[in-house]
Amino acid sequence: MKKLILTTLLLTGIFISMVAQRIEPNYDESKVPVYELPPLLVSAKGKQIKSIKQWESIRRPEILEMFSSQMFGKTPGSPFTTSYEVVSVDANALDGKATCKQLRISFSNGNTVRSMLMLIYLPNHIKGKVPLFFAYNFDGNQTVSTDSGILFSNHTSENKRGLKVRRWPIEMIISKGYGVATACYHDIFYDEKDKHAESILPLLGYDPGQSLEGDSWQAIGAWAWGMSRAMDYFETDSRIDAKRIALMGHSRHGKAALWAGAQDQRFAIVISNESGCGGAALSKRAYGETVAVITNSFPHWFCPDFSRFANNEQSLPFDQHELIALIAPRPVYVASAVDDRWADPKGEYLSAFHAGEVYRLYGYEGLPSEEMPALNTPVISRVGYHIRTGVHDVTDFDWQCYLNFADKWMK
Template identity: 50%
Template structure:
């Protein structure tokens, strides 16, 4: 059995790294084809956006509509939290520094029920704490080595190296991703962490028979329509429902919630922040294609590759742009501009060419025009900074040494950025 588990784990590693080995992937700037980005301050009818009023009344809604229809998909209905159950609260977590709260949000419609488990760590030193809200990849119990955290019962991607086998977690996986979360440092800095396993909203597989999507199906419908949400939009919807709860939690400063995500969940955080302006800050950690990176650059992962490997992430209409990025009516700098004038942080990693660090930087750079129109600084530089030299205007950016990951270095910058605007 150990040999079988080892080879399963090895195959997972190979699969994880496989996309970067695909043929015809561009990793050389000299081979990037010419492209022309749509101007974020030029309307689709050709008119120019010269005032904040026109941005808010005309341009912003039109850009949001294009992304909804052609990239992420629309949410086909409304559904509120039907019930909240607090499982436990401890005032002596993390060596007495924090309050731990575990609760479930329940959603019900017709004969369907969905339970979303929320883990919260809040600093005891503050009556109302600013918080980072972020999805985790394998269950709330993986973010910190705390035996009191409930093990997820949801479907989870296999990872035999930490005891996740047959899509079910075990005690072995407890605290297995704690390096990515830096919970103690977050608490000591005066912030709370609110985290949810993203698979509680929608399991990350090409199957729309479970998760939140079927709650909105019409009779005989088995799959979202071409202009309806893929998994990223569903996960973003879930973040907004957690925000609904946080607005009512007296221990949370709901005016200071930073939504954060890494990789596919970085894409999710950006789309959540674009749709829901209650998020006071948005942080994208190496979100790549369909996130912060420009699609039309065709560097690293492309629209065709991502739609082939993960056909469930975006709406069906997005597949029209497979190897056809030039026909996109919008590009990702326009997504970042939808966050304006709220603080936005975009981060890259030097060893993560798959996510196109330069494309992520350029996206932040071009989004700055809207920040400046609305009276804020935007990104304070015009050329990419050196590795491990963060810059922080109203848009922050860094490219760090290392590979695709969420690290203590990243968290140090995000805490500094939050300090700038939340304290």
């Protein structure tokens, strides 16, 4: 019931916003505008990109800069220090199947301190270093388990304990020989438009009294930054194989995961679960959620300049197939749900398909056809994809596909 109420409130808010702007979502393929995707392997100066060296030295930096300056914002380079405090260790979690560790990761610039509370489960039946999945949660670490010992940040509450257990099949992940770690994304940037001063932005030079520049970093950029800080920790943990970290994100977290994976090449696998507009879905299709809707409903997610493309997607000098291509040659997986039309499953698939051009440059197979696969039939080439039955969610089927994908590329 709580989930239904929260989902209803969110959708009602978006609907009211759309009505105010007289925006009606397009769910008709015949009304998708004619569009032309920016070429992946042609430089800004018109040079054909024919080698890995040219991609990595010329075209990849160009695409990275476009997303940085015109969509997600430029990541600040301000100095900060990091410290790790182990809060608790339970070597007999999940009836002895796992070790559960909780730690607080703190960031300081000498004046401002922010922290992220991380929850980690590691399989006890694996000796030595283990590969691991990392993903944010939406409402606090206590939502992924009913364990009363799991702590949570002060922006959430006890009554949410166990609320999202069904999205986190921790025992299934552990049984396959993988660890799983999570942190609440609110610890990095509380997901409301007026929370900049409470986020990690002041730590990195943001002055709450100043207006944001057009290419200023906001929430998605900050969440991606937090994912990389989690990776910093994994590199210090003797039980975790930091060279085999799979980064997974659902919905808005999927947008952040793609951006984190594009910037930080330490992530071995990047997984987008129904990330939609601003994530895996092609913007130029203007299907379901559009740039106009997302920048109006969530103005704090992207850099301010991204709103220039509201109702003007055809003028975008980039599109999301290029974001996915930035992850190459590392394995990437995009997942959709057939009833999640808002996230544009076809647009997500086409984005992943067209990114395959860069994977082929590296000698890997992308998705085999421009036609989407059948329902519940995953493709696990170097670019993975599935569309399952159901709605916008994370299910056991999704996780089983991700585990199989990781088995293929990380073991």
